[in-house]
Amino acid sequence: MRIIYGLILLLFLLTKPFAQAQNGIVVFQSDFGLKDGAVAAMKGVALDVSPNLKLFDLTHEIPAYNIWEAAYRLYQTVPYYPKGTVFVSVCDPGVGTERHSVVLLTKSGHYVVTPDNGTLTLLAEHLGISEIRQINEAINRRKNSNESYTFHGRDVYAYTAARLASHTIRFEQVGQKLPNEVVRLPYQKAESTKGVVKGNIPVLDVQYGNVWSNIPKAMIDQLGIKPGATLRVQISQNDKLIYDKVVRWVNTFGEVSVGDDVAYINSLLNFSVAVNQGNFSEKYKVFSGPDWTISVSK
Template identity: 30%
Template structure:
C-alpha cells in the first residue's frame, strides 16, 4: 500500500522547483497521493517551517511521509535525517525543523542518519529536495524501511534551535514568534496548557499606539477593542498576539524567529 506524501518547502510556486519534486515522486511512487502542506514558508525560516510541520502532523493520515525542505545549508555537511513518530515519517535536513515535532508529539522519535545517501546519488549541490529528499520519500512511501537506508542517530545529537521552550522568568516570559499568518496574527511558542495573566506588558519600545503596550487576554478576536493588542489561544494550540481587524505583526514589527518578552 502506497503512503501519502506531504510536501513542505520554502520554494514558493513561481519557480519550477516544486513541480520537479512532484515529477520525481510521480516517477518513483506513481500511486502515492501527494499533498502540498505549504510552499510558502518564508525563505530560510526554520522556525516557521518547524511550526508548519508540527501543526500538520495530526491532520494527515497516520502513515504519512512528510518531506520538509527548508534547507539553507544545502550542499554542506549538514545531515539528512529520517524521523519516525509512530507510523509517521519525516524526511528533513538536520537543522531544527523537527524540534517542535519531537518536543510536542507524545511518541518517542526514532532518527536515522540518511546523509550517506547523498554520496550515492547524482545530486546537485543546490537542490537536494529534488535529487535526494524526493527519492527517499518515494522509497519509504512504497515500502522501503528507513532502517535499511542508514544508521540510527541518538536523539541527543539531533540539531535544535531552542524554539520549543519559552524562557520563563519570575515575573515574565520570553517567547519566540513561530509564525505570522496572512492576517498579521503572531503565533508564539507558548502552549495553551500554560495559564498567562489576564494582562501582560510589552517592552519599553512602544508600538504605534502607546496603549498597545498593555496586552489583555481574550477568547476571540472580536473581544478586542480597536487598536488593542490581545493574547488569544489560537486553533493550533498556541497563544497568539492579535489585533482585531488589524495586524499585530505591523503593530509590533515582529515576524517568525523574533523574540518578545512579556512582563507582569
C-alpha cells in the same frame, strides 16, 4: 508449532517499521515558493517512483532560509496526519555541505525526510524520536543526479520519501542508524515565575499579522486572569523592548472595537495578540523567530 510461532514473531518484528509507512501519503514543505518548477519537479520525481502515491503540500511559502519557521510549521501540522505519513521538508541554506540528510521516525509514527539543520527541533521535543537514519545517497538518490549539488530536495529527499512511502524500501534501507539526537535551535521556552509568564514568538499568523506565542492557555489561567479582563503584554527582540501595553484578553475579536489591540487564545491553544481587523506585526514591527520573547502579567 514453536517454529511457526517463531516465524510469525520474526515477521512481525521485521515488518513493524514497514507497516508504519503503509498509507502512501507524502506531504511537501519548502521555502521554494511557487514561481518556478521546483515544487513540481519534486512531485514528478515522487510520482516517477510510484504513480499511486498521494501527494499533498504543507506550505512552500517558508521565508527563504528560515529554518526556524520550517520547524514550527512541521510541529503545527504533522500530528494531524495519519501515522505512516512521510513528510519532506526542504529549507536548506547549507545544501551540499556536510550537514546530514536524514529520515526521522517520530514516536507518533510519522516520517520526516529533511536536512538535520534545526528543522527537527520542535518535532523532536514534542513528538519524540523513535529512530533516525542518515540517508545513504549511494542507494537513495535519483539516478544520474550525482553531478547536481544544489537540489537535494528533488534528487535525494523527494526520491527517498517516495521510495519509503511506496514500500520500495524499508526504513532500515534508508541508511545507517544515528543516535537519537538532532540539531536543535535554542529558543525561549514557556515558563512562569513570580506572576510573569514568558515565552517565544515562534511564528506569525501570516495572513493577518497576528502574533502567536508558545505560551499555553494553562499558564495564562494560572495568573488568575479571566477573559474580559486586561493584562500587560511586553514583547522584546534580543532584550530590546519593542511593545509594552495593557490589552484586553477576550474569547472572540467581536468583543473589542475594530483597530483595538487584543489578546486571545489561538487554534493551538496558545496565547496570541492581534489588532482587530488590522495587522499587529506591521503596526508594531513585531516579528517571529528564536530571538523574540513575549511576557504576560497582570
